[in-house]
Amino acid sequence: MAGSGRDSHPPGDDIPDGIRLMPIDPVFREDPHPVLHELRERCPVHRDREFNRVVLSRFADVEAVVRSREYWADPRKALPDDPVRRFVADGVEPSMLFLDDPDHQRLRNLVSRAFTPRQAEQWRPLVREVARELLDRLDPGGADGFDLIEALAGPLPAIAIARILGVDPAEQAQFKQWSEAATTSFFDPFAGEDAQRAGEEAAAALDACLRSEIARRREKPADDLIGQLVAAEEGGDRLTEDELVTMCNLLLIAGNVTTTDLIGNGTRALLEHPEQLAALRADPTRIGNAVEEMLRFDPPVTVTGRVVPTDTRIDGVDVDARESVTVLLSAANRDPAVNPDPDRFDITRSDIRLLSFGGGAHLCLGAHLARVEAQEAIGALVARFGHLRAAETPAEWKSVPGFRGLARFRVRVDPL
Numbered sequence: 001m002a003g004s005g006r007d008s009h010p011p012g013d014d015i016p017d018g019i020r021l022m023p024i025d026p027v028f029r030e031d032p033h034p035v036l037h038e039l040r041e042r043c044p045v046h047r048d049r050e051f052n053r054v055v056l057s058r059f060a061d062v063e064a065v066v067r068s069r070e071y072w073a074d075p076r077k078a079l080p081d082d083p084v085r086r087f088v089a090d091g092v093e094p095s096m097l098f099l100d101d102p103d104h105q106r107l108r109n110l111v112s113r114a115f116t117p118r119q120a121e122q123w124r125p126l127v128r129e130v131a132r133e134l135l136d137r138l139d140p141g142g143a144d145g146f147d148l149i150e151a152l153a154g155p156l157p158a159i160a161i162a163r164i165l166g167v168d169p170a171e172q173a174q175f176k177q178w179s180e181a182a183t184t185s186f187f188d189p190f191a192g193e194d195a196q197r198a199g200e201e202a203a204a205a206l207d208a209c210l211r212s213e214i215a216r217r218r219e220k221p222a223d224d225l226i227g228q229l230v231a232a233e234e235g236g237d238r239l240t241e242d243e244l245v246t247m248c249n250l251l252l253i254a255g256n257v258t259t260t261d262l263i264g265n266g267t268r269a270l271l272e273h274p275e276q277l278a279a280l281r282a283d284p285t286r287i288g289n290a291v292e293e294m295l296r297f298d299p300p301v302t303v304t305g306r307v308v309p310t311d312t313r314i315d316g317v318d319v320d321a322r323e324s325v326t327v328l329l330s331a332a333n334r335d336p337a338v339n340p341d342p343d344r345f346d347i348t349r350s351d352i353r354l355l356s357f358g359g360g361a362h363l364c365l366g367a368h369l370a371r372v373e374a375q376e377a378i379g380a381l382v383a384r385f386g387h388l389r390a391a392e393t394p395a396e397w398k399s400v401p402g403f404r405g406l407a408r409f410r411v412r413v414d415p416l
């Protein structure tokens, strides 16, 4: 039941708070959904006492926040001690993910044409080729199988985006390494000092590589994604060099780990439900709907947020101007009010409602590409190996707040 005033529930109750709602907590990391169901049922508009933030978990509330034209996405507008401010370093112009209109609209208009569903379909053959190359190289191993993350889910999005961007083939392996190191340290506030330093060095190398790629396109126009972004024009306006670098970095940071996690989480769900694997095998054209169900069931991005511009009351809970509101995308996807029997994984489910790509003005730009990559990777894996199942070694979840993905997932290929 929602409360009223600044607190959403009586003191001393045991509604999960703070770390208990993050994958650093081992119970939440292993399976967040019982905790999220409890939260949604008992306190859907929840003031987290450990981090002093308001947390929403019902589908309707989460959707209203991400679609709101009033709420801000720019963390610099939050109160000085709000943890969301760490997403934008002092003196750095943020990517469009953290900008509001008119700046957001301007950047989005300049790049959105390169990310339509039609464009993503044109990248499908390239993605299919990457999946084939990776599966050709894969050693199915013995009883302990192979690590799906290392062999397929990790490399596929990184190689695909390097080729889509048009990075010099001689630099692609380096490029993939830099983008991984830079992304890891960007997202994980708990990464150690060494990982942070390695991340900063990788980000600098990536920056230099992108600037030289941009300079090459200015001299000699090209039809790859960097070339398209360099040439993008809207009403006489173009992206500056700094904006181009920030945009390419955003594509790597927002797109690689998330798609790896979708392929990992989705394959795991499939192998944990052998009847669903059999249904996909019986009719491979189900892969499109299967990936939607994978996105709903265990989404890679579990949390996002907005800053509230004025004093607001959400379902009886007061939120002050410039406080941030955290929305739980994974809890929303399993809200029984929109997806009946939400813990059932069913690749034939109809009318799937999901907020895994957010919504409104900041709806994920790469959603179509991510779908194509997951469809091609998982479709090819299932087609290639007659008999797949999880190996004995337990899967290992990562502990980065706001994300859900597997660090390791060993898969066995049994003889038929």
Ligand code: HEM
Pocket (backbone or CB within 6 Å): 066, 073, 096, 097, 098, 108, 161, 250, 251, 252, 254, 255, 256, 258, 259, 262, 299, 300, 301, 304, 305, 355, 356, 357, 358, 359, 361, 362, 363, 364, 365, 366, 367, 369, 370
């Ligand atoms: C399964 C994989 C992915 C998931 C789950 C995901 C999730 C999300 C979410 C939830 C947002 C919105 C955040 C918010 O509103 O606060 C977002 C935004 C964004 N995503 Fe993705 N993403 C994925 C893959 C990709 C890929 C492959 C790319 C590009 C290559 C990409 C590029 C972006 C960009 C540029 C934005 C910012 C859009 C804006 O601010 O207008 N994403 N993504």
